[in-house]
Amino acid sequence: MSDRARSPAAARAPRALTRFSVALRTPPGAAEPLLAQAPRAWQRRLPYLVAAVCVLTLVPVTITVLVSQYRLGGGWAGALGVAQAVPLLLAVTRPLAAWGLVLAADTLGAVLLIDAGGVAGHAWPWTPMAVVGYLVLMVCLGLRETVRTLVAVWLVTGGVGVVLGFYRPAGVTDTIALLFVLGGTVLALTGALRGLGEAQRRIAEQESISEAERARRTLLEERARIARELHDVVAHHMSVITVQADSAPYRLPGMPEPVQEEFAAIAASARESLGEMRRLLTVLRGDGKESERAPQPGLVRLQQLIETTVRAGQPVELSMAAGVPEAVPPAVDLSAYRIVQEALANVVRHAPGAPTRVSVSRAAEEADEVLLVLVVNGPAPEAVVALESTGTGHGLVGMRERVRLTGGTLDTGPLPDGGFRVAARLPLNASDEDDS
Template identity: 80%
Template sequence: MSLRVRSRDRGAEGGRVPGRARTGRRKPGALAQLSLVLRTPARAGEPLFARAPSRWQRMLPYLVVGVFVVTLIPVTIAVLVNDYALAGGWAGALGVAQTVPLLLAVTRPMAAWGIVLAADVAGAVLLIGADRVAGHAWPWPPMVVVGYLALMVCLGLRESIRTLVQVWLVTGAAGVVLGFFDPDGVTNTAALLFVLAGALLALTGALRGLGDAQQRIAEQESISEAERARRTLLEERARIARELHDVVAHHMSVITVQADSAPYRLPGMAEPVREEFEAIAASARESLGEMRRLLTVLRGDGAGGAAGGDGERAPQPGIGRLQQLVEATVRAGQPVELSLAAGAGEGVPPAVDLSAYRIVQEALANVVRHAPGARTRVSVSRDSGEVLVLVVNGPARDTVVELEGSGTGHGLVGMRERVRLTGGTLDTGPLPDGGFRVAARLPLDGGADAPGVNETSEDSS
């Protein structure tokens, strides 16, 4: 049996789970991206949409504001001259002062608002003495309303709620004050601008608040995911350390017994040799004590009954118990075939024996979770001083219903740590037919070389 082994260590879990369809994430459309950008607030000193993924999205605010400026300047001048009969010089000055500052709103909306509001108030004062102001909108002509509302959008996407409320109240106060100087026969638009500005500030402020909340949630989820991955890694390492304690403790106990019994089994032993054996036995007993104290720390106070139960004292499983594991999986309704080479488990170091069993156990658990009913083949053999473990499953027979919304990530973490422990290699990934493969090489000599791990799958077990 040959296994395709790669030595590249990605160092993180990724890819797919067994039996899942190959449905990669599709790139969101332009509207979806724009919606996301609208909900992403700009930081202080940044232009609007500065964090957008595409360049055209980052340039969009400048384009929109530029269109407003280019359109409003000639319209404002023409309306002031033709409808209000304002002098051309004043009309040109107002047209520039009331519209060009909108370009500043992309990066500094509060400064733009101060300039535009001052220009709008000055324009209202000048229109009091215009020849044909009667019968027209005042103090805010239609062009002023349009430009001011565009400015409100920029403010709402950038500033805090407190600032938006202050801007809204100042806008209303300016209209109220100017209302005391109404020319005869005009249509007062102060209330109209006050209501429309408030509605736009509320809408854009809500979008900004939603963006802030989503950003905080994303940051918290990122932190939680990192902490969960770290905790999972530590838990799995502690679990491996507890299991290795049982393996190493057996050999240390044998050394202690042999060293203690050597003077009785080998009579006539010289005194220096007897003292050497006594030193060996004392060192072995001291090592056993240290291991027990370390194991107590690894188990932790919260281990509860499990730590002291019979399961913790039972012998650790190995390749010889794979048949029982497969039979239990078959009884659970999962079709599994086991191919166990003759002598595959004979003379195998305890760490490799236990690691091979755990890798098969984790792989079968993932198949049951993510591809129930899929035909699965387990193969364990020996080749050139290595134990070769291969678990391959086909696609799920029926539509898979996830039993768990999100996993703890123990599966691949455990496989990776066990493979590194033995100095072996791990290769996991999806198959073209929708199935999944787990392949591991576990050297019998303890792994002189650094392990290589290649993982192209997710583990949500």
């Protein structure tokens, strides 16, 4: 029962330690304060608060002890108290510089205490206040500097103590080994804690990279699957339609001339669709070299698209201003063609035989010039049955994505008379900047 009661607390302790170590991710040598990356404001202010409390405590205590117990002059005692404690405020942002100042002040204090009248029977060369302040400084160093720097600081501390040991006054309590051992222990513990934070950071970065790689691999696998489906199903059926349409005049002799032309138009449309599907398969499979060489359709081929739709029995009128195809950027050119193509396909599926108007023009809006694409169809004849009574809406989604890529807007919706309207506004100036 007691094991169960302790288990939640035992599980929370490592998590708290890990979160604290992650907050210690301060670059070595940077002027960024300790815990600057902590999530809460009070945590970021905590190092300043601790340093201020240490300074306010050590300065008066150091002066009092040096004067009353070591019998050092009041002026020297005050100077040493300030020099040994105040640099701890600098340790929050620059602990290595603060260490140099504190070590120099502590060494000077040890030299001055050699001739002090009350040094016998007391700690030397490091007084108790100097040891406390030095250990606080070691915490700041361990949480901030690299392992090589920490080892150098530890060895220099021991070396200074050894040199001072040759001038040890009689009857003092030696604190050289005490500071050397405690300082090394504090540096090791805080350095390990900071190393844990660095390890957690690297693990998080590696997990992010692995997650991105997994997402990319999943995307490539899905694209490959779609490409296989398109090739095995759709491309096969389109090939069959092409062969049947081309061979119909030979298999069914005596067909009227209009019927033969209709089969020829069906075969041409199927071949064109197969060509575009091959380019799409190339993109899905990740090999973009062939697709980059293949020309993309644009407004120049819009008349051909209208004629193909008319041959399918759909009455369509095209109105396009002169010079528009030549003055449109490639991205807008392709988007405008695809929008008209999808809109006409929707009319053929949902309102066959409905009169349709396609309008493409340029217009000036304030400082920008835009391309206006409008496709409007009336209601379908009552005697005609729609090829599809419902839809997935993927066509309209594709239109919106194309318009969004060019920075334009799309307006779609039914009309009061039962028809439908597709209006796209594609900026020309923004596209020019993007292409450049």
